[in-house]
Structure formats: C-alpha cells, structure tokens
Amino acid sequence: MKIDKNQLLRFTTAGSVDDGKSTLIGRLLFDSKSIFEDQLAAVENSSKQKGIDGVDLAMFTDGLKDEREQGITIDVAYRYFTTPKRKFIIADTPGHIQYTRNMVTGASTANAAVVLIDARHGVIEQTKRHTFIASLLNIPHIIVCINKMDLVDYSEETFNSIVEQFEEFSSKLLIKDVRYIPISALNGDNVVNRSEHMSWFQGSPMLHELETLHISSDINKVDARFPVQTVLRPQRKGYEDYRGYAGRIASGIYRVGDEVSVLPSGFNSKIKTINAGEKEVEEAFAPMSVAMTLQDDIDISRGDMIVKVNNQPELSQEFDVMLCWLNNSPVKPRTKYTIMHTSNEQKAVIKDVVYKMDVNTFKRNEEDKDLKMNDIARVKLKTSHRLMLDSYRDNRNTGSIILVDESTKETVAAGMIV
Amino acid sequence: MSTYYLNYLEELESEAIFILREVWAQFQNPVILFSGGKDSILVTHLAKKAFHPAKIPFALMHVDTGHNFPEAIQFRDDIVEKLGVNLIVGSVQKSIDDGRVAEEKGKNATRNALQITTLLDTIEEHKIDCAIGGGRRDEEKARAKERFFSHRDEFGQWDPKNQRPELWNLLNGKYFEGEHFRAFPISNWTEMDVWNYLTKENIEIPSLYLAHEREVVKRNGSWIPNSEYLVLEPNEEIVKKKIRFRTLGDITITGGIESDADTMEKIVEEVSTMRETERGNRSDDKRSETAMEDRKKDGYF
Ligand SMILES: Nc1nc2c(ncn2[C@@H]2O[C@H](COP(=O)(O)OP(=O)(O)OP(=O)(O)O)[C@@H](O)[C@H]2O)c(=O)[nH]1
Ligand SMILES: [Mg+2]
Numbered sequence: 001m002k003i004d005k006n007q008l009l010r011f012t013t014a015g016s017v018d019d020g021k022s023t024l025i026g027r028l029l030f031d032s033k034s035i036f037e038d039q040l041a042a043v044e045n046s047s048k049q050k051g052i053d054g055v056d057l058a059m060f061t062d063g064l065k066d067e068r069e070q071g072i073t074i075d076v077a078y079r080y081f082t083t084p085k086r087k088f089i090i091a092d093t094p095g096h097i098q099y100t101r102n103m104v105t106g107a108s109t110a111n112a113a114v115v116l117i118d119a120r121h122g123v124i125e126q127t128k129r130h131t132f133i134a135s136l137l138n139i140p141h142i143i144v145c146i147n148k149m150d151l152v153d154y155s156e157e158t159f160n161s162i163v164e165q166f167e168e169f170s171s172k173l174l175i176k177d178v179r180y181i182p183i184s185a186l187n188g189d190n191v192v193n194r195s196e197h198m199s200w201f202q203g204s205p206m207l208h209e210l211e212t213l214h215i216s217s218d219i220n221k222v223d224a225r226f227p228v229q230t231v232l233r234p235q236r237k238g239y240e241d242y243r244g245y246a247g248r249i250a251s252g253i254y255r256v257g258d259e260v261s262v263l264p265s266g267f268n269s270k271i272k273t274i275n276a277g278e279k280e281v282e283e284a285f286a287p288m289s290v291a292m293t294l295q296d297d298i299d300i301s302r303g304d305m306i307v308k309v310n311n312q313p314e315l316s317q318e319f320d321v322m323l324c325w326l327n328n329s330p331v332k333p334r335t336k337y338t339i340m341h342t343s344n345e346q347k348a349v350i351k352d353v354v355y356k357m358d359v360n361t362f363k364r365n366e367e368d369k370d371l372k373m374n375d376i377a378r379v380k381l382k383t384s385h386r387l388m389l390d391s392y393r394d395n396r397n398t399g400s401i402i403l404v405d406e407s408t409k410e411t412v413a414a415g416m417i418v
Numbered sequence: 419m420s421t422y423y424l425n426y427l428e429e430l431e432s433e434a435i436f437i438l439r440e441v442w443a444q445f446q447n448p449v450i451l452f453s454g455g456k457d458s459i460l461v462t463h464l465a466k467k468a469f470h471p472a473k474i475p476f477a478l479m480h481v482d483t484g485h486n487f488p489e490a491i492q493f494r495d496d497i498v499e500k501l502g503v504n505l506i507v508g509s510v511q512k513s514i515d516d517g518r519v520a521e522e523k524g525k526n527a528t529r530n531a532l533q534i535t536t537l538l539d540t541i542e543e544h545k546i547d548c549a550i551g552g553g554r555r556d557e558e559k560a561r562a563k564e565r566f567f568s569h570r571d572e573f574g575q576w577d578p579k580n581q582r583p584e585l586w587n588l589l590n591g592k593y594f595e596g597e598h599f600r601a602f603p604i605s606n607w608t609e610m611d612v613w614n615y616l617t618k619e620n621i622e623i624p625s626l627y628l629a630h631e632r633e634v635v636k637r638n639g640s641w642i643p644n645s646e647y648l649v650l651e652p653n654e655e656i657v658k659k660k661i662r663f664r665t666l667g668d669i670t671i672t673g674g675i676e677s678d679a680d681t682m683e684k685i686v687e688e689v690s691t692m693r694e695t696e697r698g699n700r701s702d703d704k705r706s707e708t709a710m711e712d713r714k715k716d717g718y719f
Contacts, residue, residue: 007426036695046707063559064578065708074579077562078555080608087426089606101583105565108585221422229439234472242471248436248587253422277435277467285422289435289468302443326583340588343443400586409592414585 009215010089012107014134015116016126017095020147022073024116024185024206025092026057031192032207034081035060057185061092072096076106085211095126100133100374101326104414107134108400111215112141114206119152119182123165129359131166132376135173136322136416138393141213142178145206150184154197172362181206219286220395224252225313225388226306227342227398232291244275244291245300250342250397252308253285254292259309262298263388268309269296286397303344305388305398313388313398320354321401321415322392323371323379329405329412331371337403337412339383347384348403354378378418392416427615434461434603435468436587437566441548441601442468442475444591448548448601449506451719452478452497454490455666456623457552460612461603462497463621465550476550477504481537483529484511485647485668493624508540528671534717538574541598548591548599551719556608557697560711564602572596574717600719609664609696613689617682627685629662629677640673664689664696 013021029035039060046068047056061077062068073094081088091106107113113134117127134142144166152158159182170178181190182198183206189195190205203209232244254260258271274284275291284290292306300306307313325331331350339348355364356377364378371377381401392399403413424432438461441448450465452458465474480494498505510529513519513536522528541549555562563578567589570576582590591599604612616623633644635654642648644656647670661674662685679688706712 007423008429036693038694042707061559061562063562063711065711066579068707075563075581077559078606079562080556080606082610102581105583105585109587229436230443232469232472236471236473239471244471246439246468248432275470277431278470287429287432288424289432289439291470338592340590343440397587400588402585402588402590404590404592406592409590409594411582411585411590414583 008087008089009112009210009213010091010110011112011114011210012091012110012139013093013116014103014107014113014130015095016118016124016130017072019095019116019118020185021095021114021116022058022061022092024114024145024147024183024191025079025090026055026060027185027188027191028207029060029079029081030055030057031188032081032083074099075102083207083211088210095130097126097129097374100129103130104133104137104324104326107137107139108414110137110139112143112210112213113139114143114145116145116147116185117162117166119146119148119158119162122162123169125360128169129374131170131175132173132357132359132362133324135170135175136324136376138396138416140176140215142175143206143209144178144180145183145185146180147183147185149182149189149198150187154182154189154195156198156200159201169362179203179209181209220251221285222252223311223313223390223395224254224308225250225342225390225395225398226254226292227344228300228302228304228306229343230302231300242293243297244293245306246289246291247343248289249284249286251286251395253283254290255283260294260306261309261312262300263305263307263312264315264386265298265304267296267298269294269298271295303342305342305344307388313390315386316389317384317386318351318380318382319387319389320378320380320418322418323377323413323415325371325373325375325377325413327405327410327412328373330373335405338406339381339387339401339403341387341389341401342398344387346387348381351380351382354380381415389417391418427611427618430604430607430611431464431467431615433606434464437589437601437603438465438468438550440589441550441591441603444589445548445599447544447546448550449477449479449544449546450474450550451552452480452494453552453666454480454487454494454624455552456612456616456627457554457604459497459621459623460607460616461550461552462501463619464603466501474501474503477506479506479508479540479544479546479549481508481533481540482510483533483668484509485529485645485670487624487626487643487666487669489624489626490666506540506544508536510536512536513539528668530668530671531713531718533719534574534713537719538717541574546598547593548601550601550603552604553600553602553719554607554609554612555605557695558710560708560714564605566602566605567591568600568602569593570598570600570717574598576714576717578711578715610686610689613682613686617686624666626663626666629660629680631658632661632674633657634659634661634674637673641675642671642673643669645669
C-alpha cells in the first residue's frame with residue numbers, strides 16, 4: 001500500500017470570464033489525445049451549428065444547453081485524463097462573478113490552480129478575486145497562464161509586464177509557489193507542446209508543469225484526526241458486541257494500540273482494531289475510510305472525534321473564520337445558521353464582522369458590516385456547542401466549515417478557520 | 419512519514435465509501451439504484467465495504483423497463499439473495515398499464531424516457547429521500563456537472579443552473595418534505611477506473627460484459643442484440659458475431675461492440691485502447707445534443 005507520491009492531481013481553472021479557461025481545458029484534452037471520437041464528432045457538429053469553423057474547444061467542458069447558448073461556463077465541469085506520469089481530475093470553473101460559488105466549489109478540493117489572464121487586458125478585479133480565493137483555500141501551487149498571446153504578437157514585453165502586475169498584488173497573499181506561462185489556448189502554444197512563436201520563453205509547457213508539480217503537503221500527516229461519521233452495530237451472529245466507529249481519517253496516522261481521546265467528552269481508550277473494508281489492518285492513515293473499535297465501552301456518536309491523547313485540536317465555541325458569502329440573499333442579522341464541520345453539526349450565529357476584504361486593493365474595511373453575495377470577510381462565530389477545531393492553514397479537513405440557512409436549506413457560506 | 423500515500427484507486431474507493439456513509443448518516447430512507455450494470459454493481463460492492471461487518475443498510479431499487487437482458491435480471495436476483503437486502507422494483511410496464519405513461523411510437527421507440535415517471539413514482543411511493551446512483555462524471559457532458567449530493571425538487575427535477583455549492587467534504591443533504599436527493603459516490607471514477615477496480619477486486623459481473631457469440635442486428639451503426647422485443651426492419655438481418663456490451667441499458671437500444679475480450683484482463687486492455695465513449699452506442703443519448711440534460715432535468719438517473 002505504500003507508494004512514494006500522490007498519483008492523483010486535482011486542479012482547478014480560475015480567472016475572469018472569457019479569459020479562455022474552458023478553451024484551455026479543451027485544448028489540453030485534445031492535444032493529449034484524451035478526447036474520444038464520438039465526443040469530437042458531437043462537438044464538431046455543435047460548433048458547425050453555431051457557425052464556428054473547426055471546433056469550439058470550450059464545448060468539451062461547457063456541456064449545458066445554457067452554457068453553449070451564452071458561450072460562458074455556468075457550473076463546474078469535471079474532466080479526467082491520464083498521462084504516463086499522472087492522473088488528473090480537472091475542475092473547469094466559471095469566471096463570471098455571478099457564479100463565484102461554483103468556482104469555490106471546484107477550487108475547494110484542488111491541489112493546484114491554473115489562473116488565466118487575457119494578455120490584452122492584464123490583471124483585472126476578477127483575476128484578483130479568484131487568486132485571493134485560491135490563496136484563502138490554501139491551494140499550494142498556482143500556474144498563471146497569460147493567454148491569447150496570439151492576439152498580442154506573442155510579445156515578450158506584454159508577458160513580462162503582466163507577470164509584474166501579478167507579482168505586485170500577489171505578494172500581499174500567502175501563496176507558496178507561482179509559475180508563469182505565456183500561452184495561446186486557441187492554437188495550442190505552450191499547452192501540451194512547446195510554442196514555435198515564443199522562443200524567448202525558457203520555461204516548460206503547462207502539461208509538463210502539471211505532471212511534475214511536487215504535491216506533498218496537501219494532507220496533514222502529523223495531527224491525527226478521525227471524525228466519526230456513523231457507528232456500525234451489526235445485527236449479526238458473532239458480532240453481538242461489535243461497535244465500530246466508521247469514518248474517513250481527516251489527517252494523520254492511527255495504529256492498533258494507540259492511546260486515543262474521544263472528543264468532546266474527553267474519555268481515553270486504546271484502539272483495539274482497525275478495519276479497511278473487510279480487511280483488518282495494523283495501521284491506517286489519511287485519507288483512508290476505516291472503521292475502528294476501542295478497548296473500552298464509551299458512548300460515541302456521529303460528530304465526535306477520535307484523536308491521539310498527546311495531540312489534540314482546540315475545543316471552542318467562539319472562533320474567527322474567513323467567510324465567503326455564497327448566497328443571493330445577504331446575511332440576516334441574529335439568524336441562527338446550521339454550521340457543518342467535519343461530521344459535526346451545530347447551530348451558529350455571526351457575532352461580529354471584523355472586517356470585509358476589498359479584493360481590488362486588499363484593504364480591510366472595518367466599517368461596512370453587511371455581508372452580501374461574493375463578499376469575503378473575517379467574522380466571529382459563536383456555536384451552540386464546542387467544536388473540535390484546527391486552523392485551516394494546518395488542516396484543510398478540520399479547518400473548514402459551511403453555513404446552511406435552515407429556512408431555505410441552502411449552503412450560504414464557506415468558512416476557513418483562522 | 420512521507421511514504422503514506424494511497425494509490426489513485428484506493429483514493430477513489432475511500433472517497434466513495436465516505437459518501438455512502440454520509441448518505442446513511444444524513445438520510446432517513448436511502449436506496450441504491452440497481453440496474454444490474456457494472457456501475458451499480460460497483461456501488462453495491464463499495465457499500466458492502468463501507469458498512470462491514472454490518473449488512474448493507476440500503477434496499478436496492480430497480481426500475482424495470484420490461485425490456486431487460488435476462489442475464490441482468492438473474493444477476494440482480496442473485497445479488498439480492500446473497501447480500502440479504504430488500505429489493506424494490508418499479509415497473510415501467512405497470513406505469514403503462516396504469517395509464518401513467520404512454521408507450522412511444524415509431525421505429526426508434528424506446529422505454530428509456532418512460533423510466534422517469536416510474537422512477538419518481540417509486541421514490542414517492544416508498545418515501546425514499548435519497549437514491550444512490552452509479553452515474554459518473556466522465557460518462558456524459560451533463561453528468562460532468564453533477565454534485566456528489568444532488569438536490570431534486572418536489573417534482574423530482576434537477577436545476578443544473580442553480581446547484582448548491584459543494585465545498586470540501588462537507589455535504590449538505592438537507593431538504594424539504596417531498597424533495598429528495600440523488601447521491602453519486604463514484605462521480606470521479608472513469609470507465610477505465612471501474613474496470614481496473616472490478617478486476618483487482620475480483621468482482622463478479624454479468625457475462626454480457628464479456629465477449630460471446632451473440633445474435634445481433636446492425637442498426638444505426640451499432641450491434642443491437644436479438645430479443646423478443648426486436649422488430650426487424652425489411653432490410654435488416656440477424657447475424658452471429660462475437661460481441662460484448664460496454665454498458666447495459668434497455669435491451670432494445672443498447673448496442674454491443676465486436677470484441678474478443680472474454681476475460682476481465684482483456685477488457686481492461688481493450689478499454690484502454692478504445693476511441694469511442696461507452697455511451698457512444700446508446701441511441702438514447704444520440705437523440706439530440708442535450709438529450710441527457712433534458713432527461714436529467716425531468717428526474718432521470
Ligand atoms: N485568439 C484567441 N482567442 C482565445 C484564446 N483562448 C480562448 N479564446 C477565445 O476566448 C473566448 C472565451 O473562451 P472560453 O474558453 O469560453 O473562456 P472562459 O474563461 O472559459 O469563460 P467563462 O468560463 O465563461 O469564464 C472564446 O471565444 C475563445 O475562442 C486564445 O488563446 N486566443
Ligand atoms: Mg469556461
């Protein structure tokens with residue numbers, strides 16, 4: 001079971017509307033020979049109907065009727081492809097501000113983001129918003145593709161000046177690894193194959209970068225956290241006393257015999273068995289789905305967390321989160337939302353808006369307290385019971401929350417624990 | 419400690435088990451939509467793992483078009499017996515007899531779209547609040563847009579332009595009375611992944627997926643199997659070919675491919691060189707550019 005690298009890379013596209021995200025993914029799939037003949041024929045046919053000669057590459061991901069009619073992406077499309085080096089899950093997300101919630105959906109599980117910029121327009125507000133969201137989501141790698149180079153005569157100066165613009169604003173953000181590539185998604189320059197028009201560019205084409213990105217730190221292997229999803233009580237002969245705690249390990253490593261603490265109650269015990277499916281195993285690690293039994297009879301239910309005695313999350317009812325508001329209807333003061341955190345669910349209220357972020361200037365606005373769709377703000381939350389918390393920077397799985405409005409049942413906000 | 423990684427099949431397996439357990443925890447009365455095809459067999463197998471040593475806590479639900487591959491029905495009954503789970507059958511024939519739907523007319527008539535009414539009626543009748551499907555995002559362009567937890571309104575409709583955001587692994591399965599959810603635990607699997615996994619885990623599948631001599635007729639570019647429902651056109655003739663099926667749907671519209679792949683290993687090999695998608699042979703998807711999206715909006719699988 002032990003291998004020395006992640007085989008699966010999940011990446012997302014980002015950037016403003018019409019900067020060429022879907023075209024780029026279409027080009028990537030096409031040039032890497034990941035398009036099937038019937039898919040190609042169907043897209044050729046639809047392109048012809050729209051009066052486009054050749055293929056509209058964006059149609060490989062823009063699959064909804066409305067998307068094709070309007071020529072924009074509305075919701076995330078997931079695409080899959082494999083090269084001899086790696087397996088990829090692509091989330092092609094919309095650039096339109098109205099659909100930012102779908103961009104966040106696609107980006108929330110990504111290990112890398114490909115940010116597109118139209119070479120004619122340079123860095124604009126939506127570029128900054130998406131890059132800011134990517135940095136909030138702690139996406140470790142960002143590949144900035146300066147696209148439509150064919151429309152600016154493949155100019156090195158244009159490329160350099162956009163790189164400078166990007167560096168200037170992104171230096172204020174926490175992004176670990178940024179690379180820049182001049183491309184033409186439409187014509188395929190520097191996507192899979194090296195461009196013949198930009199010999200001045202020394203770097204590699206995009207696919208090569210994606211194949212060789214070193215993704216090591218996306219899962220926390222140190223802090224063991226096991227949120228209990230459900231308790232298995234088989235009504236079966238031979239298993240009368242079996243009580244298995246089922247869940248997916250959020251982070252860290254567990255071994256039979258480990259001394260563990262059950263939160264929030266705080267009772268201690270030792271791990272008796274670990275099951276991965278039908279197999280009994282000696283050790284298990286994130287992101288495995290397992291079922292554990294403990295040596296002592298403790299009352300444990302969904303929402304509890306099994307951790308190591310010597311490494312525990314913070315238990316708290318009041319904490320700060322960076323919140324992205326995703327719903328059309330703004331925050332209603334004093335409303336009790338349902339907060340979902342790991343497998344736990346409680347009530348929560350927004351006690352205070354500490355500041356709102358201006359995504360254009362990255363200035364903090366401490367006066368404006370109204371949260372509307374697409375706003376990003378630091379807020380103070382208070383929950384009905386204690387949650388087992390880690391900061392999002394340390395742990396994506398135990399540092400993230402969503403808020404649900406019970407009057408509509410909709411997910412209205414995404415939050416990252418500070 | 420940097421050697422603790424899963425290979426991608428294990429990662430997909432773990433994700434699917436997580437989703438199946440989440441369905442069980444969040445819903446009152448979930449079922450697995452079971453067609454007898456490889457994807458629903460895979461989902462059922464994953465459910466077995468997810469709840470071991472307990473039994474699978476879901477009933478299997480089959481929407482029976484009446485136009486079945488006999489092997490698929492046999493397979494269904496065997497698996498139900500082996501797992502000791504309940505089987506719920508929604509019958510399209512009954513929907514027709516009750517006047518809920520009318521049979522399509524004409525040469526390319528199928529019962530494909532009629533399944534929607536039967537599916538939604540059965541969901542309502544049994545008060546099912548979540549139907550777990552074997553749909554995969556790589557199958558089709560509208561399916562590529564699906565969430566893991568996909569909301570259906572009280573009319574069973576999907577609103578692809580207004581889906582709930584779905585962040586990280588936090589799945590919101592909340593609904594109002596009369597609404598329901600579809601859950602797709604193998605969303606991120608490709609056809610290749612499915613075959614690799616079925617092979618690795620030695621999972622039994624209906625023999626229809628393996629190449630055998632079969633009676634078929636060439637129609638719209640694919641090989642349609644001979645069955646009691648087949649009405650021959652004047653210029654058509656039944657021939658014997660070594661055929662296997664990449665997907666199993668309604669027997670009247672599911673085309674097979676010529677193949678020598680008569681073992682799992684050979685299928686894996688063949689699928690890896692395939693130039694057409696598996697649904698390329700299904701006339702239900704070929705009807706129009708948005709055939710799948712339109713059906714899904716109405717409540718289809
Ligand atoms: N000349 C030129 N045009 C391009 C290039 N890349 C994309 N385009 C065109 O730009 C337009 C928008 O492309 P899309 O791929 O749909 O843009 P998008 O970023 O996916 O847009 P949204 O998803 O709606 O945010 C289309 O007309 C493309 O043909 C390029 O490299 N050169
Ligand atoms: Mg797009």
